[in-house]
Amino acid sequence: MTEYPKATYVGKYVDDSFKLAKFFRVLRKRWIVIVAASATVFAANAYYTFTRTPQYRSSAALLINNSTISVSDIQVPGLPGSSLINLGTEIGILKSRPLIEVAVSKMRQSPSANAYKDIDAGTIMGGLDIRPEKDALILRLIYTDSDPKRAREVLNALSQTYVEYSLNDRRTKSSTAIKFIQEKLPQVKQQLDKSALAVTQFRKTYNIVDPETYAASVYKMREALETRAQDLQIQIAQTQQQYDLLSRQVGKSPDAAIGGAILQQDIPYQSLVKQFQEVETAYFLERTRFREDHPNVVALKDRRDELYRLLETRAQSVVGVRGGSANIVNEPNSEIQQKLATQLFETQTTLAVNQAQLESIRNAQSEVSTAFSKIPQIQQRFVEIQRQLALDTSTYNKLTEKLEELRISEAQEISSWRILEPPLIPTRPSSPDIERSLVTGAFLGLGIGVLLALVINRLDQRIREVEEVKEIIDVPLLASIPMTEVASLSAMIGQGILPTSSYYAFKEALSSLALNLRYLGTDNMMKVIAFTSSVPSEGKSTLTYNLATILAALGYRVLLVDADMRKPTVHKLSKLSNKVGLSTALATPSPWQDLIQVGDDKGNLHVLTSGSIPPNPMLLLESNKMTALLQEWRQEYDYVLVDTPPVIGITDAQCLTSKVDTFILVAAINRSTRSGISRALEVLSTARANVSGILINMIGSSDSDYHYGYYDQYYLNPSSSKEEEPDSEVTAIDIAK
DSSP states (O other): OOOOOOOOOOOOOOOOSOOHHHHHHHHHHTHHHHHHHHHHHHHHHHHHHHHSOOBEEEEEEEEEOOOSOOGGGOOSTTSOOOOSOOHHHHHHHHTOHHHHHHHHHHHHTSTTGGGGTTOOHHHHHHHEEEEEOTTSSEEEEEEEESSHHHHHHHHHHHHHHHHHHHHHHHHHHHHHHHHHHHHHHHHHHHHHHHHHHHHHHHHHHHTOSOHHHHHHHHHHHHHHHHHHHHHHHHHHHHHHHHHHHHHHHHTSOHHHHHHHHHHHHOHHHHHHHHHHHHHHHHHHHHHHHSOTTSHHHHHHHHHHHHHHHHHHHHHHHHHHHHGGGGGGOOSOHHHHHHHHHHHHHHHHHHHHHHHHHHHHHHHHHHHHHHHHHTHHHHHHHHHHHHHHHHHHHHHHHHHHHHHHHHHHHHHHTOOSEEEEEOOOOOSSOSBOOHHHHHHHHHHHHHHHHHHHHHHHHHHOOBOOSHHHHHHHOOSOEEEEEEOOSSSOHHHHHHTTOOOOHHHHHHHHHHHHHHHHGGGSSSSSOOOEEEEEESSSSSSHHHHHHHHHHHHHHTTOOEEEEEOOOSSOOHHHHHTOOOSSSHHHHHHSOOOGGGGOEEOSSSSOEEEEOOOSOOSOHHHHHHSHHHHHHHHHHHHHOSEEEEEOOOSSSOOTGGGGTTTSSEEEEEEETTTSBHHHHHHHHHHHHHTTOOEEEEEEEEEOTTOTTTOOTTHHHHHSOHHHHHHOOOOSOOOHHHHHO
């Protein structure tokens, strides 16, 4: 047996994705369902539309006037806190039963009261609709009734009731507000006087007008006192130095005093004295800024001590040099002593004055610091009483203004609701809208019909068209066979049945398949071909038999083997005996040549029927003898066509996957299912079968792309019948031509 590469074809399961072509194909296939559903829905909608009682809708517009004075505008404790109009609240008031009952009583008191006997508040509430206009303080009143005149009268009564209620409510609100404000004003005035008195007492207590100005002046005073204290400290230090110097001079001997006077005239010595005073001043200034151990203070102190030593050295030098000539000086010492004493007294006086001033400044600084520390509390207290005074003043002013406005509003008697658009008698019914309802029913029916068709198509797994098969498999489509009236071409001729278009289409499709079998293989033509299907009754045996007949008519030596030993059919199609056959050849030593039957006149078609039904056909088909027989037949015949049982649920066909050259799957329109075809291909793939392709059988006239209807014009055209008169009998050779 020649081995051919096994092609593995795995069928795709049902493709549920949406495709436009698939969608239109479903519509074409399920057009009856769509038409029926659309017509039913449209008819039901039309019946409902034409049997409904016409309803008339009248409308009016109500303006909410926001220019009137409202008590809610007053922001004081105990009063409402919002002046904004809540349209939801307004609508709730308008739809309240008490107001509607007032309108009903007015209608019953009108001259045409008899027309409104059957109307009540509940009926009006059921037909009344109030909607706010967008971005406007306008309410649209809509009432629907079967009587157009009554619809308008109801809105008229409601509008008048609303306006009267608003006017009375407005008067009541204004009077209540005036009374409230008049009672509130004395309390607010008393609180305002109390706040003003608190401000006055504050200023008297602290003797200030503005705490901010007072705080600024205290701060400046504190800074000035600090500066003055520092200056006095410097002056006292300098004066103290001068006083000490004079004290030492006055307490010495006349010669020493003269020496001191001489030192005062010595320029280097006086320069050192000046430097010493500057360093001493700087030292005290730094002491006010830094601590004793600060580097700057330590440096100034060391410099001061050094200058003091230099002064002593200079004094000794000057006095020592001039000591030898001291006796020569004849000036009276009493005069010098008197001058030094005078200077000492003046210095002592200046020092006492400065110390007294410093003590006064220290006391003032203490008082200013105490006052400065109390400034935050004073400021906080002043802010609180000022805030309370402003609040009380504002409340009093608002109450006074609102009181005047409310009095004016009460005098004007302005209603917050006003009829902006009076209602009219409707001329056309609002419902039912016949045109819109019919159009809606048509589209709704069409949509339901399409949806129902899609659902039925989803639930119905049967194959309806060839394109469905091509979408779910990835094996080649070898041929599309149209449905014919008889199972056998030879039987049709033998029975004298007049050929039809389906006969010619069936014959041409099988003839095309017979000619294309040579192209199934690559190097060598495949000879042993097994035919199977997913489920029974798909026309597999009929196609196999008629294909064998056409191949024999074309001159090929063909062996047709019925391997369906469970439900054989080939012997019925060929009208041959089934006493012996394949089961006999496999189960007995009888030569297969003795079991062959001739199925045509030319002797090219040999038929091996199934024979008697064995207890276990699978064992016979799986046997080595079956393999040997197929090998012999491959050498003996041009084609060996094997009719096998359906592949799903029966394992007989799987026993031949390694023995035959290829398998061809047969699927029938309206009988095969999408899942069945996918499952059959999956089983064959698992058994490593070489699946060459699929045959689509029983194509109907609805599948225009694959129906051979043009044979009516070609074979059965009356004009061509006049030109050619075929013989009444058609032979097998004619079938092949």
